[in-house]
Amino acid sequence: MSGSESPLQTLRSCLARRPVGLVGLGLIGGSIGLDLKAQGISTVALVHRARTAERARQRGLADVISTDPAVLGEAGLVVLCLPLDRLLVPTPQLLSALPRQALVSDVGSVKGPVLDAWQAACSGRFIGGHPMAGTTAAGVDAGQVGLFQGRPWAVTTTETTSSADLALLEALVGVLGARVIHCTAQNHDRAVALVSHLPVLVSAALLDTVAGERDPLIRHLAESLASSGFADTTRVGGGNPRLGALMVSHNRQALRQALRHYRDSLDALEDMVQEERWDQLYIALQQTQTLRQQVVDLP
Amino acid sequence: MSGSESPLQTLRSCLARRPVGLVGLGLIGGSIGLDLKAQGISTVALVHRARTAERARQRGLADVISTDPAVLGEAGLVVLCLPLDRLLVPTPQLLSALPRQALVSDVGSVKGPVLDAWQAACSGRFIGGHPMAGTTAAGVDAGQVGLFQGRPWAVTTTETTSSADLALLEALVGVLGARVIHCTAQNHDRAVALVSHLPVLVSAALLDTVAGERDPLIRHLAESLASSGFADTTRVGGGNPRLGALMVSHNRQALRQALRHYRDSLDALEDMVQEERWDQLYIALQQTQTLRQQVVDLP
Numbered sequence: 231m232s233g234s235e236s237p238l239q240t241l242r243s244c245l246a247r248r249p250v251g252l253v254g255l256g257l258i259g260g261s262i263g264l265d266l267k268a269q270g271i272s273t274v275a276l277v278h279r280a281r282t283a284e285r286a287r288q289r290g291l292a293d294v295i296s297t298d299p300a301v302l303g304e305a306g307l308v309v310l311c312l313p314l315d316r317l318l319v320p321t322p323q324l325l326s327a328l329p330r331q332a333l334v335s336d337v338g339s340v341k342g343p344v345l346d347a348w349q350a351a352c353s354g355r356f357i358g359g360h361p362m363a364g365t366t367a368a369g370v371d372a373g374q375v376g377l378f379q380g381r382p383w384a385v386t387t388t389e390t391t392s393s394a395d396l397a398l399l400e401a402l403v404g405v406l407g408a409r410v411i412h413c414t415a416q417n418h419d420r421a422v423a424l425v426s427h428l429p430v431l432v433s434a435a436l437l438d439t440v441a442g443e444r445d446p447l448i449r450h451l452a453e454s455l456a457s458s459g460f461a462d463t464t465r466v467g468g469g470n471p472r473l474g475a476l477m478v479s480h481n482r483q484a485l486r487q488a489l490r491h492y493r494d495s496l497d498a499l500e501d502m503v504q505e506e507r508w509d510q511l512y513i514a515l516q517q518t519q520t521l522r523q524q525v526v527d528l529p
Numbered sequence: 530m531s532g533s534e535s536p537l538q539t540l541r542s543c544l545a546r547r548p549v550g551l552v553g554l555g556l557i558g559g560s561i562g563l564d565l566k567a568q569g570i571s572t573v574a575l576v577h578r579a580r581t582a583e584r585a586r587q588r589g590l591a592d593v594i595s596t597d598p599a600v601l602g603e604a605g606l607v608v609l610c611l612p613l614d615r616l617l618v619p620t621p622q623l624l625s626a627l628p629r630q631a632l633v634s635d636v637g638s639v640k641g642p643v644l645d646a647w648q649a650a651c652s653g654r655f656i657g658g659h660p661m662a663g664t665t666a667a668g669v670d671a672g673q674v675g676l677f678q679g680r681p682w683a684v685t686t687t688e689t690t691s692s693a694d695l696a697l698l699e700a701l702v703g704v705l706g707a708r709v710i711h712c713t714a715q716n717h718d719r720a721v722a723l724v725s726h727l728p729v730l731v732s733a734a735l736l737d738t739v740a741g742e743r744d745p746l747i748r749h750l751a752e753s754l755a756s757s758g759f760a761d762t763t764r765v766g767g768g769n770p771r772l773g774a775l776m777v778s779h780n781r782q783a784l785r786q787a788l789r790h791y792r793d794s795l796d797a798l799e800d801m802v803q804e805e806r807w808d809q810l811y812i813a814l815q816q817t818q819t820l821r822q823q824v825v826d827l828p
Contacts (some may be wrong), residue, residue, distance in 0.1 A: 435791060448716060526767070
């Protein structure tokens with residue numbers, strides 16, 4: 231490899247004609263499959279149900295799709311695109327089907343517990359990953375072309391990660407158009423506690439506040455007047471409850487700390503309201519406006 | 530008027546060839562102007578600055594546009610489309626320019642204080658209004674066609690509102706494609722405290738939590754990994770700080786109550802995390818998912 235190679239050239243040379251294996255063809259797995267197909271990289275995929283396999287074949291999500299774990303046999307890189315609960319409890323069938331020559335990665339939204347579950351099982355050839363791209367869609371019909379374009383993709387290397395394995399995974403992420411963000415699993419989990427898991431609870435509490443309004447007239451009126459601001463603020467709190475509970479429960483330590491800090495921030499704003507310090511509130515909202523402009527750079 | 534009349538027919542007959550007067554041609558005033566023009570309703574508009582008048586004429590936001598309050602002289606209906614702070618402190622010039630024959634309405638985001646400021650000044654011919662349609666855009670270039678289409682528009686009648694005045698304002702709202710939601714000013718303010726003003730503080734506190742992260746590595750990583758979920762949850766907390774502080778300060782009583790209830794809801798979720806009651810968290814997130822599907826019905 232040289233610095234002038236494109237990610238696609240690097241991926242091809244690292245794979246040495248072996249296919250990329252995908253375990254699961256939901257939103258993430260299906261989207262990876264479609265993008266790799268468009269770039270001419272061959273793919274094999276393992277799915278749970280025969281019906282899913284049939285639909286995934288109709289959609290052309292991978293070149294070979296099967297419910298038989300043996301389908302992964304020739305893969306040079308296997309990406310586990312499973313829901314978090316299934317990712318954290320690897321089945322013996324899946325473990326024995328992972329080919330020796332393959333680097334294994336995943337796309338789970340917490341990284342410490344995933345590393346614990348997979349690193350030993352893959353004899354150290356496991357690198358955790360987490361694409362920061364989501365829609366509300368799920369299932370075999372959710373995958374879409376270009377989902378990862380311009381999005382961050384956390385890659386959690388460890389002390390034992392080889393540079394060849396890292397180059398392979400980075401090439402995959404590059405081919406999908408995403409930006410690699412290097413971090414440890416622990417730091418990843420602290421960071422997403424702040425920007426991904428805390429927002430779920432903050433947003434869910436807002437929905438619960440409206441649901442808990444005791445005056446039915448006010449509650450009904452509030453629901454009638456809810457506009458795009460409320461819709462945006464409550465999107466993640468009104469999202470998939472199974473995924474939400476899984477993320478929270480598997481990242482509880484970092485999330486508890488984030489909740490404590492959130493409470494301090496809300497207390498400070500509430501004090502300004504109670505004590506009618508409007509100039510200070512204005513300055514605080516100027517600061518949050520500036521911060522959001524720095525952080526959020528979305529299409 | 531009969532039930533079979535269209536809002537446009539009703540508006541024409543109520544106005545009896547008088548124009549609609551607009552005070553301010555920002556996002557809301559400009560959008561009303563463009564929609565009325567498209568429907569062939571004549572408009573006159575008062576703006577603050579000569580440069581704004583010039584640009585508004587270029588954009589065709591109203592038929593006659595002036596910095597001279599006398600421009601409103603023939604209007605049959607005047608809609609005050611001013612920022613909340615200017616709306617709450619009517620200038621003597623504006624008050625004396627409001628023609629006796631005109632019904633006056635507004636588009637401010639709190640209704641109790643607006644009613645206090647305007648009802649007596651308009652000899653009872655004032656009906657508060659609040660279109661629930663916003664974008665981040667502001668100023669003379671922000672107005673757009675169809676902004677109100679399908680959106681709720683709160684109309685706060687009082688005991689002294691005449692049916693003729695109400696019919697006129699409802700016809701205007703109908704012509705703009707919005708849905709009239711009747712409520713008292715007090716109930717409006719309690720409802721928007723829940724779905725509009727509380728979200729600003731909840732969302733700002735989330736931004737402040739990230740900004741306050743003491744470990745620079747984690748803070749930087751959190752900013753790098755922030756995705757669409759964080760962007761959505763923080764949109765209103767990162768919005769216009771002047772508008773945010775104004776809304777909060779002028780609706781502080783209802784907001785304080787909303788904050789108390791929000792704290793209870795967040796406490797309950799936090800307890801589930803602390804005590805690892807994951808099944809209960811799952812059920813709570815199922816309920817918020819259902820609630821959001823009921824409330825949010827946006828394009």
